[in-house]
Amino acid sequence: MTIAISSLTKRFDQTAVLRGIDLTINDGELVALLGPSGSGKTTLLKIIAGLDWPDAGGLVVNGQDWLPLPAQKRRIGFVFQHYALFPHMTVRDNIAFGLTVRPKAERPSKTVIAAKVDDLLDLLQIPQLADRFPAQLSGGQRQRVALGRALAIEPAVLLLDEPFGALDAAIRRDLRAWLREVHQATGSTTLFVTHDQEEAFELADRVVVMGEGRIEQIGSADQIHDSPASPFVARFMGAVVELPVTLRGGRAEAAGLDASGLERRAMADGPAQLFLRPDAIALHADPASPWVLTHKASNGAMIRATLRQADGTLVPVDLLRHSAPDLTLGTAYRLRPLTGAVFPLDGIAQAAVPLSPLKEIRR
Amino acid sequence: MSQAAAPVRAKRVLPGFTLSLGTTLLYLTVIILIPVLALILKGAEIGPARFWAIVTAPRAVAAFQVTITAAVIATLFNAVYGLLMAWVLVRYEFPGKRILDALMDIPFALPTAVAGLSLTALFSANGWIGQFLEPQGISIVYTIWGVALAMAFTSVPFVVRTVQPVLEDLDPAYEQAARTLGASEGAIFARVVFPQILPAWLAGCTIAFARSLGEFGAIVFIAGNLPMKTEIAALLAFIRLEEFDYQGASAIALVLLLFALVLLVVSNRLQAWAMRFKGA
Numbered sequence: 026m027t028i029a030i031s032s033l034t035k036r037f038d039q040t041a042v043l044r045g046i047d048l049t050i051n052d053g054e055l056v057a058l059l060g061p062s063g064s065g066k067t068t069l070l071k072i073i074a075g076l077d078w079p080d081a082g083g084l085v086v087n088g089q090d091w092l093p094l095p096a097q098k099r100r101i102g103f104v105f106q107h108y109a110l111f112p113h114m115t116v117r118d119n120i121a122f123g124l125t126v127r128p129k130a131e132r133p134s135k136t137v138i139a140a141k142v143d144d145l146l147d148l149l150q151i152p153q154l155a156d157r158f159p160a161q162l163s164g165g166q167r168q169r170v171a172l173g174r175a176l177a178i179e180p181a182v183l184l185l186d187e188p189f190g191a192l193d194a195a196i197r198r199d200l201r202a203w204l205r206e207v208h209q210a211t212g213s214t215t216l217f218v219t220h221d222q223e224e225a226f227e228l229a230d231r232v233v234v235m236g237e238g239r240i241e242q243i244g245s246a247d248q249i250h251d252s253p254a255s256p257f258v259a260r261f262m263g264a265v266v267e268l269p270v271t272l273r274g275g276r277a278e279a280a281g282l283d284a285s286g287l288e289r290r291a292m293a294d295g296p297a298q299l300f301l302r303p304d305a306i307a308l309h310a311d312p313a314s315p316w317v318l319t320h321k322a323s324n325g326a327m328i329r330a331t332l333r334q335a336d337g338t339l340v341p342v343d344l345l346r347h348s349a350p351d352l353t354l355g356t357a358y359r360l361r362p363l364t365g366a367v368f369p370l371d372g373i374a375q376a377a378v379p380l381s382p383l384k385e386i387r388r
Numbered sequence: 389m390s391q392a393a394a395p396v397r398a399k400r401v402l403p404g405f406t407l408s409l410g411t412t413l414l415y416l417t418v419i420i421l422i423p424v425l426a427l428i429l430k431g432a433e434i435g436p437a438r439f440w441a442i443v444t445a446p447r448a449v450a451a452f453q454v455t456i457t458a459a460v461i462a463t464l465f466n467a468v469y470g471l472l473m474a475w476v477l478v479r480y481e482f483p484g485k486r487i488l489d490a491l492m493d494i495p496f497a498l499p500t501a502v503a504g505l506s507l508t509a510l511f512s513a514n515g516w517i518g519q520f521l522e523p524q525g526i527s528i529v530y531t532i533w534g535v536a537l538a539m540a541f542t543s544v545p546f547v548v549r550t551v552q553p554v555l556e557d558l559d560p561a562y563e564q565a566a567r568t569l570g571a572s573e574g575a576i577f578a579r580v581v582f583p584q585i586l587p588a589w590l591a592g593c594t595i596a597f598a599r600s601l602g603e604f605g606a607i608v609f610i611a612g613n614l615p616m617k618t619e620i621a622a623l624l625a626f627i628r629l630e631e632f633d634y635q636g637a638s639a640i641a642l643v644l645l646l647f648a649l650v651l652l653v654v655s656n657r658l659q660a661w662a663m664r665f666k667g668a
Contacts, residue, residue, distance in 0.1 A: 076567065107561065174565075
């Protein structure tokens with residue numbers, strides 16, 4: 026199923042939740058909608074499911090206009106953030122629900138339904154839980170049942186809202202690998218919402234980064250990492266170091282900065298903002314640099330170094346402990362970014378705070 | 389490890405477990421247990437043969453029949469109407485919703501005798517509503533229908549107020565999930581929503597039924613109180629008391645008490661069954 030979304034907008038009272046979404050999802054693709062909370066990703070998912078409606082725009086699936094179609098007729102599998110398993114039904118009845126509610130003429134026979142549920146229980150690796158109630162299951166088990174219930178109707182499109190959000194880290198990793206397998210086995214077009222970059226990049230063929238009701242960037246993990254399309258994406262990807270630079274011949278220049286590791290940008294000369302990730306900066310001793318090492322701490326694997334300029338600006342740098350040079354407090358170092366993104370100053374919407382010294386909160 | 393000698397006690401909201409339990413038990417004893425005990429002891433004085441004679445007397449049997457039949461009618465009506473009312477109050481937004489919600493408590497607040505008087509005035513042959521019903525051959529006042537009407541009036545909030553909070557707390561994701569799985573709106577109600585409000589609904593209906601069995605004030609005005617026809621059990625007990633026939637009064641009261649107890653047991657069983665899926 027190919028999903029074509031065009032200039033979709035949606036407001037809740039005064040707030041615009043979606044401000045013109047254009048997105049095409051190819052048949053069989055596994056796509057992640059990645060963004061902070063409030064970016065409109067769940068609303069977009071619910072609109073595709075038919076559980077919410079846009080104010081304007083188009084939603085065409087395999088050539089058919091889906092907007093007038095009620096959720097019941099769309100044949101989508103939707104996995105809710107908190108699973109929404111029917112508490113008064115056993116696992117077996119939950120999974121069979123989508124089949125048993127069909128009108129008599131289309132409903133498979135009881136034996137066919139039972140066989141289908143058994144198959145799904147095997148695929149989900151939970152045949153021993155068939156007769157339990159949802160209240161008797163762990164979070165990871167509920168997640169599997171929720172997916173099984175959605176898959177039972179052989180959905181044309183599978184939609185998952187924060188599928189692993191409520192689970193702890195180890196189970197999350199397990200389920201991620203397993204969801205990938207299920208996707209390969211069923212081949213259904215799959216779209217999932219997450220605020221976790223790792224999850225999005227590990228699982229999805231393509232990642233759609235959303236911010237404040239807009240699509241900021243669509244691409245693979247590497248593309249989004251190496252060339253964020255906007256300051257928003259750069260910040261969201263963890264580029265918390267923002268330095269004012271001057272562009273000359275497509276290269277960023279600033280005191281104590283060695284930008285030779287960065288590609289030249291086809292941008293006009295002038296003031297600009299450089300976005301760097303703390304783990305993509307190398308340090309070289311250079312007495313001429315204004316950056317002085319004021320603090321360093323190790324967590325065993327990484328060393329976090331903090332450099333300070335005379336005006337109080339701080340830059341955090343994360344180095345692998347085993348490959349880091351010997352660092353001496355009070356020494357001046359030159360910053361040599363390995364990757365980074367440059368945006369002209371006037372293009373930055375949030376330019377009200379051009380000098381952000383140190384943001385302690387990291388994603 | 390030196391601190392092990394002084395065990396840390398969990399803080400409780402109410403001061404002193406002994407004090408708070410003692411207070412509630414004392415209250416329970418004075419308000420509920422002693423009166424019920426007195427009733428049972430009084431009944432025990434009568435002796436089985438005499439007791440049986442009193443409660444199987446034709447007038448008493450008729451009174452029990454009227455009471456139970458009318459309570460069943462009132463409860464059936466409230467079961468449907470109360471559920472609908474709770475649904476409307478929770479699921480729809482409309483002007484005057486808050487007022488309607490507040491009105492729902494009037495049967496609780498209004499003296500039941502006042503309710504009985506106004507119902508009688510409305511449904512009597514020349515009342516606002518009665519004048520239209522009477523020509524159709526439908527008479528409410530002084531019939532068992534009047535008894536049921538008065539019972540329904542005083543007990544409907546029990547159904548509404550027990551179902552309402554449960555319905556409010558029901559996660560809309562359940563219905564959305566059912567919708568994506570292809571369930572029609574009717575199937576969603578029957579298979580997803582209703583089973584989850586069933587325990588509360590059963591509880592509300594049971595309390596409404598129990599309340600109807602014991603209702604007195606509202607009924608005596610509208611029923612006409614014709615022995616063998618529209619005389620309710622609670623009124624018969626009252627009449628026996630007025631005649632200084634304490635044994636007759638307590639025998640009838642004991643039967644009512646028995647009904648109430650049986651009802652509570654049945655209701656608890658039903659609720660336990662309806663909530664079998666909760667918890668491990």
